[in-house]
Each structure stands twice: as structure tokens, then as C-alpha cells.
Amino acid sequence: MSSTQPVLPTALDLVQVRNFEATEEFARHLDQIDSLARFRSQFVLPAPSRGSPSVYLVGNSLGPMPRQARDLVNEELDAWESLGVEGHFHAKRPWYSWHEQVRDGLARLVGAQPNEVVAMNSLTTNLHLMLTTFYRPSGRRTKLLIEKGAFPSDIFALRSHVAARGLDPDAEVVEIAPRTDAWLLEESDVEAECARLGDTLACAVLPGVQYRTGQAFDLSRLSRAVQGVGARCGFDLAHAAGNIDLQLTACGCDFAVWCSYKYLNAGAGAVAGCFIAQRHGRDTSLPRHAGWWGNDPKTRFQMTDRFEPVPTADAWQLSNPPILALAPLLASLQLFDAATMPALRRKSIVLTGFLEYLIRDTLGTNAEILTPASASRRGCQLSLLFKDNARARFERLTSAGIVCDYREPGIVRLAPAPLFNTFHEVWRTSVAVRDACR
Numbered sequence: 001m002s003s004t005q006p007v008l009p010t011a012l013d014l015v016q017v018r019n020f021e022a023t024e025e026f027a028r029h030l031d032q033i034d035s036l037a038r039f040r041s042q043f044v045l046p047a048p049s050r051g052s053p054s055v056y057l058v059g060n061s062l063g064p065m066p067r068q069a070r071d072l073v074n075e076e077l078d079a080w081e082s083l084g085v086e087g088h089f090h091a092k093r094p095w096y097s098w099h100e101q102v103r104d105g106l107a108r109l110v111g112a113q114p115n116e117v118v119a120m121n122s123l124t125t126n127l128h129l130m131l132t133t134f135y136r137p138s139g140r141r142t143k144l145l146i147e148k149g150a151f152p153s154d155i156f157a158l159r160s161h162v163a164a165r166g167l168d169p170d171a172e173v174v175e176i177a178p179r180t181d182a183w184l185l186e187e188s189d190v191e192a193e194c195a196r197l198g199d200t201l202a203c204a205v206l207p208g209v210q211y212r213t214g215q216a217f218d219l220s221r222l223s224r225a226v227q228g229v230g231a232r233c234g235f236d237l238a239h240a241a242g243n244i245d246l247q248l249t250a251c252g253c254d255f256a257v258w259c260s261y262k263y264l265n266a267g268a269g270a271v272a273g274c275f276i277a278q279r280h281g282r283d284t285s286l287p288r289h290a291g292w293w294g295n296d297p298k299t300r301f302q303m304t305d306r307f308e309p310v311p312t313a314d315a316w317q318l319s320n321p322p323i324l325a326l327a328p329l330l331a332s333l334q335l336f337d338a339a340t341m342p343a344l345r346r347k348s349i350v351l352t353g354f355l356e357y358l359i360r361d362t363l364g365t366n367a368e369i370l371t372p373a374s375a376s377r378r379g380c381q382l383s384l385l386f387k388d389n390a391r392a393r394f395e396r397l398t399s400a401g402i403v404c405d406y407r408e409p410g411i412v413r414l415a416p417a418p419l420f421n422t423f424h425e426v427w428r429t430s431v432a433v434r435d436a437c438r
């Protein structure tokens with residue numbers, strides 16, 4: 001390193017890093033002072049396809065396997081093998097109440113009370129369950145608001161849900177597009193739309209972090225905008241849970257849903273998460289789809305024909321939980337608990353900031369970064385929009401060992417995750433991006 005460069009930071013906390021250096025040595029130094037670096041070894045990262053190890057930047061799509069996941073799944077297989085049905089009560093983690101194993105960890109992860117969260121089903125299933133409860137069209141109040149360009153499953157869920165109620169999705173589902181920017185929806189856009197819809201708005205389903213652009217939203221502000229006109233506010237947190245520091249109770253929203261296979265590293269098709277604000281959980285009169293696992297566990301086995309919902313988020317459970325699918329989620333949540341979300345977020349801001357710093361000037365006229373520049377308006381993901389030959393450039397990145405993904409029209413998503421990615425990997429990525437831009 002030349003003598004003209006600033007003195008390297010030596011603090012153990014990355015948050016003190018203010019000025020980046022565009023050198024490989026600097027990247028290595030950041031790894032040395034990263035107090036969360038030890039968590040990388042808790043994951044089994046996919047083996048390289050050829051040559052040098054790949055850089056796994058798709059934790060926003062499918063997180064890698066926590067080492068503990070296999071042991072925890074095996075423990076359940078062993079319990080099944082040795083205990084059979086007795087495992088419901090006598091396994092190390094009794095299956096009868098297994099979902100409670102992940103309750104506190106999930107609550108800490110999303111900033112909720114334990115009785116406001118439940119791990120169950122998949123994201124889209126949970127969205128339907130939430131719509132049954134919180135989308136209650138009546139009189140003039142029939143509209144359901146969602147962002148334009150939302151993940152297709154969300155649009156399908158909303159439209160089919162409305163149709164199943166005998167209403168017209170074209171008339172009732174309102175898609176809100178950005179007013180000023182081509183890609184980024186402002187909170188003020190949502191405020192204006194809510195004001196326009198007024199007492200016709202019944203419910204909104206909005207993103208925590210937008211999947212294509214990586215933009216993070218101010219959930220308190222969105223909740224206020226929606227609830228301010230008397231509607232219910234829910235969030236799709238597929239790209240927010242385990243990525244940004246959520247405070248769901250404090251933001252005041254009514255409900256939220258998320259999946260666990262992305263930043264939560266719980267494996268393909270993992271059991272999803274759901275948040276229901278305490279004020280609603282306590283209201284056992286709310287309409288819902290019911291199943292025996294939502295019944296108060298104290299009376300569940302009385303086998304009566306009257307549903308007695310437990311006064312918590314658990315009441316939205318339908319079936320007994322899939323233990324083998326839940327076990328990897330516990331492995332992952334243990335890591336989040338050990339690292340803590342605020343510390344992960346602090347590292348994430350520096351990690352993604354470093355990536356942005358390294359690639360910003362190399363993109364030239366070939367590409368732009370769609371993701372907002374401000375750390376408070378994004379999570380770990382940077383979305384690059386290539387102006388031409390986007391597919392070919394994406395393939396150059398993957399041939400260089402950068403595992404990233406491509407979304408139409410020409411967007412490459414890079415998501416350095418603070419639990420397992422390194423600063424040196426970010427450096428390698430920047431070199432590959434520079435080459436892909438040539």
C-alpha cells in the first residue's frame with residue numbers, strides 16, 4: 001500500500017470504517033477486522049464448479065446450508081426412528097410444540113413479541129390466510145393495494161383471492177406505480193395513492209424490500225399511510241427478513257409474511273414466517289381459515305367440534321408442523337441470535353457500501369445501479385441494470401465464479417450477505433463486474 005493512502009482502520013467494529021480504498025489489500029484488511037467473519041465457517045458454501053471458489057451472492061434467492069442443519073434434521077430422524085409416535089411428547093424437542101422452538105428467535109429477528117409470530121406453511125399460503133382475515137371488503141371499502149411490479153405470486157394471490165370472494169380483480173386490485181422514478185416507488189407515492197383511495201381502500205400488501213431493485217421501505221410510514229385512511233396494512237418481507245433490521249411491532253402494521261429460504265438460510269421450500277400484531281392475535285373473533293393446530297393447545301385434544309383459537313399468532317396455524325422442514329430454520333436462527341441482527345446490519349451496510357464504491361465508476365454507460373444509494377433505503381442487494389447485452393454480461397460474471405442472478409429486463413442482482421460473505425469476495429466481484437462491462 002502506498003504511503004499516500006490513508007491509514008487503515010484497526011478498530012474491531014467495521015462501523016468505524018468511513019473511507020474505502022479500492023485495493024485488494026484493503027478488502028483483506030476489512031475481513032481481518034470483521035468481528036462477524038467467524039460465522040462464515042458455520043455454513044457449507046456450494047462447491048466451485050470450476051477452478052477458484054465461487055462467490056455466493058444469491059442468499060437473496062436461496063441461502064446456503066448452515067452446518068448445524070444436517071445434525072438437527074438427523075436428530076429428528078433419530079427421534080422418529082427410536083420413538084415413533086412417542087416423539088410427539090418425548091423427543092428432545094417434542095414435536096407437539098416444535099414450532100415454539102423457533103418462536104423467540106423469529107420474534108427477535110423481525111422485532112416482534114413472541115406471541116406475534118409463527119413459523120408455518122409457505123409465504124404465498126400465509127398471504128392468502130392473512131387476506132382472509134384482513135381483507136374484509138364491505139360497502140365502499142373494497143380495494144386492495146399492491147405495488148406495480150410486485151413478485152408475481154403476490155399479484156396472483158391478491159387477484160385470485162378477490163375473485164374467490166366473487167369480486168372483480170380488475171376493479172378491486174389497485175397496482176401503484178412510481179410517480180417520478182422509473183423504478184423506485186417513494187413512500188410519498190403510497191401516501192398520495194392512499195389519500196386518493198380514501199375510504200375505498202380495504203387493505204394493502206406492500207414490500208419490505210423490493211425484490212428486483214433491492215429498495216427498502218420505511219414500514220412505519222407506509223403503515224401510517226394505509227391505516228390513516230382506515231385500511232389494514234400488511235407486508236411481504238421475503239427480501240427483508242434476515243436482511244434489514246425490522247421492527248414489526250413498532251411499525252404498527254397489521255400483518256406480515258416472509259419466506260425462510262432466502263436470507264434465513266433454512267433450505268429450499270423452508271417453512272415460512274408470519275406476523276400478526278398482538279391486538280389482532282388477541283381478538284379470537286376475527287374471521288380466519290381454521291385448523292386444529294390453531295386451536296388452544298390446552299383443549300386441542302378434547303376433539304370437540306368448536307374451534308377455540310389460541311389468542312396469539314399461533315391461531316392461524318392449520319396443521320401440525322413439518323418437523324423435518326423446520327429443523328434447518330432452527331439451525332439458522334441460532335446463528336442470527338449469536339450474531340444479532342443489529343450487528344449483521346452494521347456489517348451489511350459496510351459490505352454493500354464497499355461493493356458500490358468499487359463498481360460505481362467501472363459501470364460507465366453500460367449499466368446503472370437501480371438500488372438507492374442511501375443505506376437506509378436498501379438492504380444488502382445491489383441491482384445492476386445493463387443497457388445492452390445484459391445476458392452475455394451476466395454469463396461473464398457467472399463464468400468468473402460470481403454466483404448471482406438475472407431478472408428481466410437486464411437486471412443482475414448481487415446480494416453480499418453479512419453472515420457468510422467476505423470483503424475479499426466483494427473485491428473479486430468488483431473485478432468481475434469491471435471485466436463484464438468491457
Ligand SMILES: Cc1ncc(COP(=O)(O)O)c(C=O)c1O
Pocket residue numbers: 122123124125151153154211236238239259272
Ligand atoms: C418477494 C417475493 N414474494 C413472494 C414469493 C413467493 O414465495 P413462496 O414461493 O415461498 O410462496 C417470493 C419468492 O421468491 C418473493 O421473492
